[in-house]
Amino acid sequence: MKSKLTPRLLIIGLVLAWAVWAIWPSIQYQGLSDAEKESLREEGKLERVESRVIKQGLDLKGGMYIVLEVDLPTLMENLAINKDEKFNRTIGSIRDQLVRTPEADFFSLFTTASSDNNLKLSRYYYDYGSDNGDILSALVEEGEDAINRVLEILQNRVDQFGVAEPTIQKQGSQRIIVELAGVQDSNRARSLLESTALLEFFIVKDVNTTNEIMIKIDQVLKGDESIASVTESIPEEKQTEPSESDDQTVSVSELFGETQETSTPSDSAVVDQNMYAERPFSSMLRNLGQSIGVPEKNTYAVRKILERPEVEEKLAAIGGTFLFSHKAEEYPLVDGTVEKMYSLYLLEDEAELTGGVVEEARANLGPQGSTSAGQPIVNLTMNSDGARKWSIVTGSNVGRQVAIVLDKKVHMAPNIREKISGGGTLIEGFADINEAKDIAIVLRAGALPAPVDIIEERIVGPSLGADSVRRGTQSVLIGLAFVLVFMLIYYRISGSIADFALIWNIVLVLAVLASLQATLTLPGIAGLILTVGMSIDANVIIFERIREELRKGKTPKAAVDGGYDRALTTIIDANVTTLIAALVLWQFGTGPIKGFATVLFWGILISMFTAIFVTRTIFNSFTSRKGITKLSI
């Protein structure tokens, strides 16, 4: 009998030895202090240890999870040439459809829309083929290519951002999932990912043109009741936040070169009501000399006005476009208070130069003696082609303002003093050096072929994560302790065998997780707890059967054999059905659910192994001894 047991004991021994080996780094890692980790990192050993440690999910250690989606309509617009009214209308209608039915596929909408509108794609995409079918399939490929480039560029950016173990992967044909563990400043990471990094240089239109267009916009809007709805929220402001400075009387200065009006006490905090009726657009703005000021509270209204089709028409007629500065700055007012304002610039609608020419970008502090002394700046170096164009642009526009625009936001609009021929330039207007560094990163990594939208974002703060870990571990330990004690009381020595199996069960599940490099999430901990329940159930089924057999008067050995045999089918049937549920969950699951399903799946498999194989071997080694007449169960 002993000889029959030996191979089984050998298997059990090997499995246990493997489990200890697999789980050891995780235990070791837990005990390491930060300083010890640092010294291991210096020796280059940390990575090897970390690769074998059970990873904690973002919900446990804190961090951010972001799903980005490539903006296909914009990509298609960017690829098209000779765009006309019809094309823009088609793309616009697809955009609207995508808002209404977000799950729709862009390309099938594009196919229907182009045939419905009788749109000849070869007109806009003649490089891609001659008939609509060919062009569409080429565009689909173009879309796939774009996502791959986006992936590469984002990887590049994140690498330079310096986060430990970032995960960036493609999901489907349009999406990218980014997981950044332990990121503290989620805003910074967010703008780093979302930025298209489209750098453009525009010439700013002169003051007269700007004044003229503003008067035209005023005329278009004058008497239009509907714009009142955009601005009506503004007077309310006064009652709600009486402590803020903007409820005090603020003068609305005349724009550009005209005499400053003295402050008139008005009903509204931001808009001069008297002037408003006559000049609805200008009344929301301030004169800042080089640019137009938009008080922070008016930004939304101004944006809405600029989006109106009749306003867009006027702008298109003069070939200009309005862009905001990328951040609001504080300006002193005549009455001594300070107001935060964005700057608004009227630019030529064609860029003189785009960021493709950037060869190198470095963040720095402005050199002593310059206007930007001590300010964070980004130094740009252009390639020879860019340098040549830049010198032509600057040479022919001396005295005018050039706007440096990143992702459709104006960073600065300096006056061109002289022709710049070296291809070097610098950008200022950053909040701090970190922002300058991030912009330098995105400029170096290059522009995305299409804008990306953040369609899902989850951020777990480090304190919540730590709390979850503490509580999760606590619950597992309490639950485990109860079950262990209960089994010991209820089944005595047999109970201790079940306890032994249970502990090994947990160790084995963790060992499998460590070697699969799986991530332990909070639902994963819940799965572990459920595994405890499942594993105990198998033992309970067996023990109850053995008790039954013993009550029938069988010898311990016969009772154990009979009990196991009869319990076997029950355990398999019961566990296989749960296994099915776990597999379906795994298939369906994203992130946290997948973690749960992984733990549940392995937990069930391993509990079958420990309950059927391990405990039976132990029982057999007892009962095979001669002279055993009683079983402690």
Add this chain to the structure above:
Amino acid sequence: MRIIKDTHIDFMRHRRLGALLSAFVILTGVISLVVNGGPKLSIDFKGGTLVSVQFTEPMDVTAVRLSLGKVNIDGQLFDLSREEIKHFGGPAAISVRVPHLENAPQNFAQKIVDHLYDNFPGKVPENKTDFILGKGSVGPKIGAELSGKAVMAIISALGLILLYISIRFEFRFALGAIAALGHDVLVTLGIFSLFGYEISLPIIAAFLTIVGYSLNDTIVIFDRIRENVKASKRETYKKIINRSINESLSRTIITSLTTFFVVFVLFLFGGEVIHNFALAMIIGVIVGTYSSIYIASPIIVQLHENAAK
């Protein structure tokens, strides 16, 4: 030690009572679901924004609600005072849930956090990163996809299980088991709806685990029935089933108790994030044990009697 001695309870005698009780609970739940217009879905499925923040002192929800009445983002006003604002775990933590808004600005979650941070000076941690417990926003596209996937997951799990039981037992058994599962999920869904708890992604996982657990329990009894049917062909089905339930009763109770305790500990100490998950599991363990005896088994008896007629 033995808690349950040999029992001879006539479970099937009370099967009508059981059916009545289940019908009552399910009906209450369904009415609640209809009144509330379906289950309360989390942002995982509906899209929207959720932020939870940690103040340094206990906060009054009404004060937070009031401050969220006017959220000014670059001149665009939002009234969030009617959204779901509640304590999160402790009195000093607050969570705000906003459904997907068509005109929501970029980075809406952060803007809400900023608004709260600026509106309660002195009651917030010095460092803003300590203020944020968590935030999330899900686009409607992701939500719609997930809902589809969740429905697919539940249907395919049920289908596969039906198939497995039909092969291993009989089709009748499979029907009984599936009915029990449907019962469990409906009851849990109904209770969640009654108490106004939301259905999030982890809750779907809990539901599928309930399905797994309930099945486990049902199969153990079925297995006994199968064994006893083979052993004694003369007895009536009803008697065999009664005997089978009695014979496996001690296992049923011990396993249910231990599992119940384990999920109860999770419910008590698991922390806010896992709280509702554990609650679903607690309901599931109770209902799952009950349904094996009073839903799955009576259906087999009934189907057998119908077939015998």
